[in-house]
Amino acid sequence: MQPQQLPLFSPEHVRQYNYPFPSTRYQGSKRKHVDWIWESVCELPFESVLDVFGGTGVVSHMFKNAGKQVTYNDYLTFNWNIGLALIENAQEILSEDEVEFILTPNDVIEYPTFIQKNFNDIYFTDEENAWLDFVVHNIDHHLQSNYKRALARFALFQACIIKRPYNLFHRANLYMRTAKVERSFGNKTTWDTHFEIHFRNFIQEANQAVFDNGQLNQALQCDALL
Ligand SMILES: C[S@@+](CC[C@H](N)C(=O)[O-])C[C@H]1O[C@@H](n2cnc3c(N)ncnc32)[C@H](O)[C@@H]1O
Structure with missing residues (x-):
């Protein structure tokens, strides 16, 4: 039997890591759209991402999974803490x-x-x-x-x-x-x-x-x- 070929640009095929993002009820989160966002940009040659309105961090986390160097930003202290915890933090x-x-x-x-x-x-x-x-x-x-x-x-x-x-x-x-x-x-x-x-x-x-x-x-x- 032939091994199953993944479509060339499926998220599983290209992203380097697959760490799950925590569940969240945060309104305005792009959680449902991160695969679409990745599929829309994954062919572009880029190494870093600036997520200016980072919110939940779900978009930054997706790009972190893709192996990019991610800069998360959010004006609100509570959101910035999310960025520290899940994006900047590498091991604690x-x-x-x-x-x-x-x-x-x-x-x-x-x-x-x-x-x-x-x-x-x-x-x-x-x-x-x-x-x-x-x-x-x-x-x-x-x-x-x-x-x-x-x-x-x-x-x-x-x-x-x-x-x-x-x-x-x-x-x-x-x-x-x-x-x-x-x-x-x-x-x-x-x-x-x-x-x-x-x-x-x-x-x-x-x-x-x-x-x-x-x-x-x-x-x-x-x-x-x-
Ligand atoms: C719709 S949410 C971001 C959604 C995010 N992509 C996600 O999936 O969770 C917009 C965020 O922009 C932040 N924000 C609004 N105005 C800002 C500003 N002037 N500078 C930085 N952050 C700002 C808000 O605090 C809010 O968290």
Whole structure:
């Protein structure tokens, strides 16, 4: 029997790596279009890519898989952290011990209450806000590596997005989760799943997306219009 020939420019044929991009509910992501983007440009001779409006990083990650030298950029700090975690970062992942540390409140630390005080009854429940306050602090102050902090923040962002109605923060609509009504939309089970479960799942996906493509990739936080 003849070996199966891959079409000349299929993504599998040309891209050097096949590291999966984590699942995301981020609106505006080009996740569904990355194969089409690659097929549209893969015949061009080029070695580097500038992803000026990087967002989720899914386009940059695809080009990283293709072995290109990638510069990711996004003006927003939360997105820049995604670029640091998944594009610039070539090898650092979060160990099980580090994840346990992040998820365990420490009796000797006096945790801030910023989210509990300022976002009461807006996006998440009181219990969830308290969880966010201590986890954010553990990530920011007790992880030594910049890339590990960025990876943990990535998982936290995704956990926050997945627990929101419409996956957005455009309205103070916590009541949509908590009201006892018949629902014809949304995913109440996902909204009500504990942050910790979502966080652990996203850490696993994020760790699996980290790889070295032999290039010096960068994540920048610049205003593209200046
Ligand atoms: C539609 S999203 C990018 C989608 C991305 N290709 C993806 O698949 O996730 C546009 C991004 O541009 C960023 N952005 C908007 N204006 C910008 C500016 N002036 N400079 C840099 N980034 C900007 C936003 O923060 C947002 O993340």
